[in-house]
Amino acid sequence: MASEAREQRAGFSDLLAELTDSDVVIEVVTSAAVRRPPEMGQAQRLREAIEASYRALAGPSPVQFETVAVLEEVSRRSLSLWLKAVAPSAQAGEDEASLLKFLARGTLAIIAWMEGSSTHRLADLQQAIRVLAWGTSITTTAHPVLPSSADLVTAIAAWQKAKEGLAAGSSVRITTNNGSADLDLAKTIAEPRALLQARKLVNHSADMIFVVEMPDYQATGQWQLKHGGTRTAAYCEPGTMLDKFYRRELDIRPGDALRCRVDFETSYGPDHEVLSERYRIVEILEVLPAARPGADAAASAAAESQRHEPARELEATS
Secondary structure (H helix, E strand, O other): OHHHHHHOOHHHHHHHHOOOOOEEEEEEEEOOOOOOOOOHHHHHHHHHHHHHHHHHHHOOOOOEEEEEEEEEEOOOOEEEEEEEEEOOOOOOOOOHHHHHHHHHHHHHHHHHHHHHOOOOOHHHHHHHHHHHHHOOOOOOOOOOOOOOHHHHHHHHHHHHHHHHOOOOOEEEEEEEOOEEEEOOOOOOOOOHHHHHOOEEEEEEEEEEEEEEEEOOOOOOOEEEEEEOOEEEEEEEOOOOOHHHHHOOOOOOOOOOEEEEEEEEEEEEOOOOOEEEEEEEEEEEEEEEOOOOHHHHHHHHHHHHHHHHOOOOOOOOOO
16 A cells, blocks of 8 residues: 555656655654644654664764755655655775675664564674675675674664554665565564673672772662773672671772772673673772871871970989
8 A cells, every 4th residue: 555655646756766875754644533644753763763774783983964854745744754864974995885885785684674674683694794795895894894783783782662652554675776665564673782691701709909989888789980991880799798898897989999809791792792880899908098188187286296295204213
């Protein structure tokens, strides 16, 4: 039905005939059963999904989108958004036109994988993207760089969000110069982050020094710490020196350091990228107090008073 309606619209067909590799057209159509016609907010969420897909596929090459035209047909209850992608800073050795062709094909591949895959394995999607990269002139290597699993999941989540904002009875078509795809609104991925299928590796008994950003004043067992430039939340096992802190026998303040033995758990994605690290304190070896401005002032005042205090006479040993 939707394809027949499009064939009857000579003006719209002429519009699509003018597309280049940099163009993407979003078309949202609602049936008569839907109370409201398509809204701009729905098209905007679809645009955000396309932008997330292009970012995931482009990697370090920034891609920008410009709005060419917005076409609203009240009689057909349709809204079309024409976008143009620009990649002004394509990486060395890349041609912008070839890159944009790859991005358009890759976005259609993501949609096809979401709608047609029965297993939803990210490895299958990455393999399809690798084949597309081999088929374009954007790479001359045997193993082109693939988008990270986290970036792909971000794009997939954006598509799911766009689908959720559409009313039942709506239809969506994404059209490019390299093909088109229809979204199946009935097919959803409930939790895109679960696609990462994280694997965990635990390393025991590593000695590390953490700077305390916030002590555990609420006795939750969780400490806000910093190691180098990385902030983390560490969980403290009972039976360590920190038990004295909870009993108010040990003073630990922000800026102090803890030399401790920890177990740290690293979560990896299916392509072995590090997703997150979690630390658990097993033993506190030493508390390293930070320099206290007040303590230094008190020490200097004590030294100054001793310097001006008269020398005491020693008692005779006899």
